Amino acid sequence: xxxxxxxxxxxxxxxxxxxxxxxxxxxxxxxxxxxxxxxxxxxxxxxxxxxxxxxxxxxxxxxxxxxxxxxxxxxxxxxxxxxxxxxxxxxxxxxxxxxxxxxxxxxxxxxxxxxxxxxxxxxxxxxxxxxxxxxxxxxxxxxxxxxxxxxxxxxxxxxx
Numbered sequence: 001x002x003x004x005x006x007x008x009x010x011x012x013x014x015x016x017x018x019x020x021x022x023x024x025x026x027x028x029x030x031x032x033x034x035x036x037x038x039x040x041x042x043x044x045x046x047x048x049x050x051x052x053x054x055x056x057x058x059x060x061x062x063x064x065x066x067x068x069x070x071x072x073x074x075x076x077x078x079x080x081x082x083x084x085x086x087x088x089x090x091x092x093x094x095x096x097x098x099x100x101x102x103x104x105x106x107x108x109x110x111x112x113x114x115x116x117x118x119x120x121x122x123x124x125x126x127x128x129x130x131x132x133x134x135x136x137x138x139x140x141x142x143x144x145x146x147x148x149x150x151x152x153x154x155x156x157x158x159x160x
Contacts, residue, residue, distance in 0.1 A: 004069035004101050008076050011106065012064040015078075020047075020054040028105035035095075035111035036118075036137065037144045044158035045148065046109070051158075052151040059083050074099040084122035091121045115140075 001009075007026055014022030024047045033046035041049055054060075064078040080093045093113055100108035119131030119140070130136045152158045 002069060003104065004071070004074050004099075005067050007101070007104070007106065008067050008069060008074055008099060009064075012062070012076065012078060015050075015054075016062055016064075018054050018057060018060070020051040023050045023054075026106050027109075028102050028107040030102075030107060031105075031109065032107070033109045033111075036113060036115040037141050038148070039141065041148075045152070048152050048155060048158035049148055051155065052148060056085055057082060058085070069099065069101070072101060074101065087122060087124060089122055089124055091118065093118050093121075 011023055011026040014020075014026070027047060029043060031041075031043060031046045033041040033049065038049055060080065060082040062078055062080045064076055066075070066077040068075050076097045076099070078095050078097060080091070080095065082091055082093075083089065084091050094117075095111045095113045098108075098110045098112070099106050115137055116127070116131040119127030119136055121127070123131065123136070126136065
């Protein structure tokens with residue numbers, strides 16, 4: 001196992017343990033994070049997102065595997081199981097992650113998952129009917145962005 005594979009394992013092990021500080025320690029100060037909901041989060045925004053998600057994660061469990069990494073990039077597969085906070089509906093999200101590394105830390109983290117599949121589980125009928133549409137995706141992203149901004153106002157350690 002190389003050091004970047006260990007870094008990815010450390011990140012997801014901290015996630016499993018709901019240790020947001022451990023997750024943040026794996027990130028470079030200039031981290032850029034993207035997924036279908038949270039787009040182009042930089043630095044403190046990405047770190048705050050994990051803190052917010054861990055803090056609100058009731059009943060979260062996750063599994064990870066297929067860790068691969070070289071000197072500059074890496075990948076992992078992970079699956080999260082949790083009740084969606086807005087609806088209480090059970091979600092099983094299947095995610096493939098890509099990483100880039102700099103100075104022994106993760107500098108870029110991109111998670112890919114099927115948003116329509118997620119929205120059907122998390123939102124129920126609206127997700128089934130419209131989860132494929134930009135309307136629902138934009139609404140979910142806007143709500144998540146507002147929640148993150150509010151969280152960061154309450155936690156000024158994430159503002160630079």
